[in-house]
């Protein structure tokens with residue numbers, strides 16, 4: 001009898017547990033996203049209806065049909081939409097708007113708090129446009145990007161995942177220095193000039209400060225900027241020795257270096273000094289393109305924003321000097337893009353957001369296709385290709401098991417009309433719905 005009692009008690013306990021499970025079953029997924037069609041960032045073809053099971057911010061399972069274990073999860077029903085991985089923009093600045101280039105004294109009137117608030121607004125705009133990851137390639141305000149990222153990670157601010165570059169490394173009065181004609185350098189606050197250096201030793205020290213500050217990569221201005229006073233976009237600014245000094249520090253820290261470079265000479269210097277990627281590359285020649293292919297150096301080319309600057313520059317009051325440099329670099333860069341594509345150079349989507357309004361990044365896809373990419377190539381250049389370059393292939397860049405549930409959706413097929421990506425209907429970051437149009441239904445219901 002004693003033994004039987006023990007058995008009865010055990011049975012009762014088991015049955016109590018089972019009752020609890022029936023009353024409140026543990027969901028296998030936090031949510032499920034149903035997509036009518038899928039471009040996953042990896043495959044070369046469009047996939048059909050797909051269910052993404054999401055758990056703890058990441059995609060935990062991908063199935064072609066609804067599964068009984070999905071029954072209790074929140075369903076995001078995008079059956080009329082094509083889903084894609086959250087897009088990646090490799091060339092973003094959050095410390096300014098295009099019309100700031102009209103008069104850089106605006107940076108002297110802004111407080112660090114003003115810029116902080118501006119960066120938060122811009123981060124939300126970029127995320128709403130479907131870019132769930134960005135590489136922030138420099139700011140005048142030192143560590144604006146790192147501090148913004150930290151507030152986003154802490155959940156205080158809504159924005160994309162940010163790869164932090166810290167301040168531009170640049171020569172005095174170079175393309176990344178906040179130099180304003182007629183204003184003495186002593187009147188520019190130090191926090192705008194944290195990356196200014198000259199000579200390999202100074203650049204080595206500056207690069208070490210950027211590493212110690214927690215940058216994910218280093219950004220250098222190898223040659224002049226289009227929107228820099230008195231600098232020529234083609235003229236090399238940093239020497240090959242200075243660039244090599246920065247690369248040495250970066251390599252020791254296990255991070256990459258990206259170089260802003262326009263001219264063929266400057267591109268070659270940067271590649272031979274060991275950088276990992278080049279931005280703009282607008283005045284490259286066949287030799288510099290071949291060198292990039294040979295050394296596995298990627299290009300991030302902003303092939304749309306010249307059109308934007310051309311359209312609004314005069315109304316924005318840009319200096320004649322800026323307009324001329326824009327004209328000189330726009331078509332030239334598109335031709336280099338065609339050559340780099342043909343030569344097999346890795347091309348990463350980067351738009352120079354900041355020069356381009358922060359909601360217009362996706363306009364660049366159309367130019368990339370006009371200049372020779374297939375729609376799928378253009379999408380990969382904004383998803384899996386830059387994710388691989390940044391070593392983030394376990395986290396972002398594809399709709400794949402284990403990666404973050406960063407999902408965007410549009411109505412229709414972007415492979416037929418890439419301009420659909422200019423108006424993204426739905427944005428999810430890490431399993432949280434950021435933006436949804438009225439038609440893209442989010443229901444708590446059964447698949």
Ligand SMILES: [Zn+2]
Nearest residue numbers: 091093137352
């Ligand atoms: Zn830029």
